[in-house]
Amino acid sequence: xxxxxxxxxxxxxxxxxxxxxxxxxxxxxxxxxxxxxxxxxxxxxxxxxxxxxxxxxxxxxxxxxxxxxxxxxxxxxxxxxxxxxxxxxxxxxxxxxxxxxxxxxxxxxxxxxxxxxxxxxxxxxxxxxxxxxxxxxxxxxxxxxxxxxxxxxxxxxxxxxxxxxxxxxxxxxxxxxxxxxxxxxxxxxxxxxxxxxxxxxxxxxxxxxxxxxxxxxxxxxxxxxxxxxxxxxxxxxxxxxxxxxxxxxxxxxxx
Amino acid sequence: xxxxxxxxxxxxxxxxxxxxxxxxxxxxxxxxxxxxxxxxxxxxxxxxxxxxxxxxxxxxxxxxxxxxxxxxxxxxxxxxxxxxxxxxxxxxxxxxxxxxxxxxxxxxxxxxxxxxxxxxxxxxxxxxxxxxxxxxxxxxxxxxxxxxxxxxxxxxxxxxxxxxxxxxxxxxxxxxxxxxxxxxxxxxxxxxxxxxxxxxxxxxxxxxxxxxxxxxxxxxxxxxxxxxxxxxxxxxxxxxxxxxxxxxx
Ligand SMILES: Nc1ncnc2c1ncn2[C@@H]1O[C@H](COP(=O)(O)OP(=O)(O)O)[C@@H](O)[C@H]1O
Ligand SMILES: [Mg+2]
Numbered sequence: 001x002x003x004x005x006x007x008x009x010x011x012x013x014x015x016x017x018x019x020x021x022x023x024x025x026x027x028x029x030x031x032x033x034x035x036x037x038x039x040x041x042x043x044x045x046x047x048x049x050x051x052x053x054x055x056x057x058x059x060x061x062x063x064x065x066x067x068x069x070x071x072x073x074x075x076x077x078x079x080x081x082x083x084x085x086x087x088x089x090x091x092x093x094x095x096x097x098x099x100x101x102x103x104x105x106x107x108x109x110x111x112x113x114x115x116x117x118x119x120x121x122x123x124x125x126x127x128x129x130x131x132x133x134x135x136x137x138x139x140x141x142x143x144x145x146x147x148x149x150x151x152x153x154x155x156x157x158x159x160x161x162x163x164x165x166x167x168x169x170x171x172x173x174x175x176x177x178x179x180x181x182x183x184x185x186x187x188x189x190x191x192x193x194x195x196x197x198x199x200x201x202x203x204x205x206x207x208x209x210x211x212x213x214x215x216x217x218x219x220x221x222x223x224x225x226x227x228x229x230x231x232x233x234x235x236x237x238x239x240x241x242x243x244x245x246x247x248x249x250x251x252x253x254x255x
Numbered sequence: 256x257x258x259x260x261x262x263x264x265x266x267x268x269x270x271x272x273x274x275x276x277x278x279x280x281x282x283x284x285x286x287x288x289x290x291x292x293x294x295x296x297x298x299x300x301x302x303x304x305x306x307x308x309x310x311x312x313x314x315x316x317x318x319x320x321x322x323x324x325x326x327x328x329x330x331x332x333x334x335x336x337x338x339x340x341x342x343x344x345x346x347x348x349x350x351x352x353x354x355x356x357x358x359x360x361x362x363x364x365x366x367x368x369x370x371x372x373x374x375x376x377x378x379x380x381x382x383x384x385x386x387x388x389x390x391x392x393x394x395x396x397x398x399x400x401x402x403x404x405x406x407x408x409x410x411x412x413x414x415x416x417x418x419x420x421x422x423x424x425x426x427x428x429x430x431x432x433x434x435x436x437x438x439x440x441x442x443x444x445x446x447x448x449x450x451x452x453x454x455x456x457x458x459x460x461x462x463x464x465x466x467x468x469x470x471x472x473x474x475x476x477x478x479x480x481x482x483x484x485x486x487x488x489x490x491x492x493x494x495x496x497x498x499x500x501x502x503x504x
Contacts, residue, residue: 010358018347089344090338
């Protein structure tokens with residue numbers, strides 16, 4: 001109907017405002033997605049950093065991209081959790097019985113994931129700057145970094161959506177977070193892969209997070225991005241499309 | 256248009272479970288209609304079909320003159336649903352919940368609408384507390400208040416008093432009566448015979464997938480002649496009628 005289309009973005013704004021409150025009122029969420037990555041960054045730089053041979057003069061410069069991906073990965077369990085509770089509490093049914101576009105409720109959550117990650121990442125970058133992080137990158141490179149981080153967020157968000165929409169229990173909804181938490185740890189996010197044992201190294205070098213981390217590093221330090229950027233984009237886009245497709249299927253089957 | 260709801264030959268199965276097996280009824284505009292049935296009878300299924308959350312397998316359902324399948328947006332525009340379990344956002348305060356719904360209904364003054372409803376439903380003192388701190392009765396009142404935002408012509412209340420203490424139940428009854436006095440059509444489901452007796456202009460009993468009785472309370476009582484006991488004439492309660500019809504007595 002005409003009116004529903006006219007109000008689409010306004011309705012989505014209401015949905016966004018609502019679930020942003022779920023983020024800002026949950027101390028647990030704020031700790032996991034902002035404070036913990038910052039604490040890890042402090043730990044790595046001031047406690048472990050001296051012993052890690054990253055090949056860069058400042059370890060924080062090497063570390064930041066991985067910390068950013070980790071912050072995003074940490075936020076993903078909460079996306080499923082928020083979606084799951086909305087469905088279980090009947091909030092989605094309430095929205096779906098109102099004259100609002102069907103997809104607005106779901107997209108509200110996706111947008112919330114994006115916006116809340118932009119905020120936490122900005123905070124983390126500010127802390128990194130205070131810790132001495134410096135990048136010679138220009139505006140275009142920063143924009144590219146922002147784009148890749150946004151793409152990574154969306155990819156994980158749609159995976160989280162599948163879990164949140166199809167889970168039978170709260171634990172099931174949040175369980176998706178655990179394997180995702182591990183990906184940054186077994187990659188070149190914290191240490192170069194060349195010191196890892198062969199099997200682990202093979203996994204680390206060929207999993208999506210490594211290519212994303214390497215791309216962001218290259219962009220931030222004006223190094224050639226080479227093929228890595230295309231590998232990173234291909235991973236993100238391919239997984240996102242598949243996840244989006246499955247999430248939508250579950251979403252439509254629910255009603 | 257005399258009827259707010261018109262349902263004909265409604266069938267619905269969940270896989271092999273045949274829940275609705277040809278349901279027919281009408282709800283007159285401005286009336287309170289109670290759909291009575293035991294747990295699992297299919298009341299919620301009917302409510303979901305009428306509020307466009309679920310599609311029937313066959314049969315026709317018209318709500319406020321709009322077919323639920325071909326004109327779902329028009330249907331949604333003209334109804335409000337209060338589901339079986341209070342659908343309030345626990346993280347938000349009572350006021351924020353109401354403002355949110357008022358915004359989604361694109362009303363001009365969401366804050367004022369929220370303020371008025373909070374006052375009317377005795378929630379003004381708790382307005383700025385998270386609704387997770389509310390009692391069951393308060394949650395239900397907030398839930399119903401959220402459905403009144405925008406003054407829909409027809410409101411669905413799916414077991415509005417299940418799980419409430421007697422006092423809270425009476426408060427909800429008062430709200431329902433006020434709604435009907437203001438001309439809103441109320442479609443109510445309940446497992447409580449007394450509730451139907453108290454509130455409804457018309458009562459339909461759903462049993463084994465069909466409406467087995469449909470009439471006013473007076474009509475229903477006529478179906479069941481008063482039992483003669485020595486010298487006192489005992490009026491049947493709706494419970495007697497119900498149990499006798501479904502053959503459990
Ligand atoms: N989504 C579903 N999938 C399978 N069975 C369902 C589903 N929803 C309801 N049922 C079953 O259909 C029957 C009617 O359910 P419902 O309409 O909720 O009854 P009521 O509201 O009268 O208690 C019950 O036996 C219930 O278990
Ligand atoms: Mg029910």
